[in-house]
Amino acid sequence: MRNIRLHICYDGTRYKGWQRLTGTDNTVQGKLEHTLSRILGEKIELSGSGRTDAGAHAVCQVANFHCESEMPCADILSALRRYLPEDIGIDSCQEAAPRFHARLNCTRKTYRYRIWNSERPCVFERRFVYILPEKLDVQKMNAAAAKLLGEHDFSAFCANKKMKKSTIRRIDDIQIFRDGEELVFFFTGNGFLYNMVRIVVGTLLEVGLGKREPDSITALFGAKREQAGPLVPAQGLCLMEVEY
Amino acid sequence: MRNIRLHICYDGTRYKGWQRLTGTDNTVQGKLEHTLSRILGEKIELSGSGRTDAGAHAVCQVANFHCESEMPCADILSALRRYLPEDIGIDSCQEAAPRFHARLNCTRKTYRYRIWNSERPCVFERRFVYILPEKLDVQKMNAAAAKLLGEHDFSAFCANKKMKKSTIRRIDDIQIFRDGEELVFFFTGNGFLYNMVRIVVGTLLEVGLGKREPDSITALFGAKREQAGPLVPAQGLCLMEVEY
16 A cells, blocks of 8 residues: 655635534545545545644645556546635645555644734634734743743633643744734744634733733633633634654 | 825725626725715715726725715815725825826836745735745846846737727836745836736746746737736735835
């Protein structure tokens, strides 16, 4: 069996997230598996580096699949580009090592979250940002973000209340900066819990709005979901990089 | 009568252009006039700086209208922002000099045309670019563009074959540059004929593709439409600035 690795970008606006659901293929994984199965003439199952939420985007999602077909990678790539809808793009399609697994071998991920932090109208980027015109104290947000770095129990930042596995994760880097009308966040870590990035952003926004002090962040480690901030909308979220 | 000036941006994807048509309000002007008339309680007619094509965009269209209402500009602005669809934005709403007319007083306009000039997928910007992955000789295109500068008879670049008025226009500046996967054009001039920017880009692309020599451009002044290049799609076009 060949093992093939894909680098995928998508505008997640009209999808119910990455992960295939039963009874619908209105997911990015479902759409890709369906298209690959037809191209290769065999049933294809994809392993993605991880789920992305309904409405969230990806600049570089990584996935792999096994197949019997001997079709060259370049031909698979051009067939995918021809048959996929215009909101899913394939950056590359290459042979992978036999044991490569997009989810299990992933060591770090980077997510971006974009906020349109301006009174000015947001017409062109509206599908990719969360519109929040209120004034934000970025210095305080950076102070709060610094406290999140390192390995902690992020239970309060996990939307899955019945999470049985460990809620310990490591955040290596958080960048928060202004870019024109936008406030942009980058998060890099060894893994993120269900909705974790969006709840971290919601919590940092409470700090930026003066509703929460930066020092209060450390009290959230190992705490309950209710103690952290709200979930911000998925449309501002984008998976940027997956490291192996 | 008050005279009020608007700065408007729009994603033109789902509109039949700027100019109101009879029997439909699926135009940007029609949508704005309808919304303003309801806000102000009187029939409003807008004068835009000029038409934009069906599917073309604007970062800054300028328009003015007269009204009897005494509603402050700040209130008109916030009502417009509340009631307009999310693909039309208002950057500013201000009192104008009594004789100000957005079309008649316009001295220069700047348009941008974006080409996605790459084999890589274009997922996020797809509504705002023309996808053309072929290799383009930008140096030759710049040489051809230089010949277009100044005052000329641009008859060959006008889609209206029954144009009775002058087809003489002045182009002050053309910039062509790479920006990541894109090739971006900027055109500044005292006015542009119907479809002129899109036909100029189509002609410059023929030069970039090696189908036409830069020196051949001057033979197009005063020539017939058939002698210039093809019309490129409207979705890459955006009105950037109007000067008075």
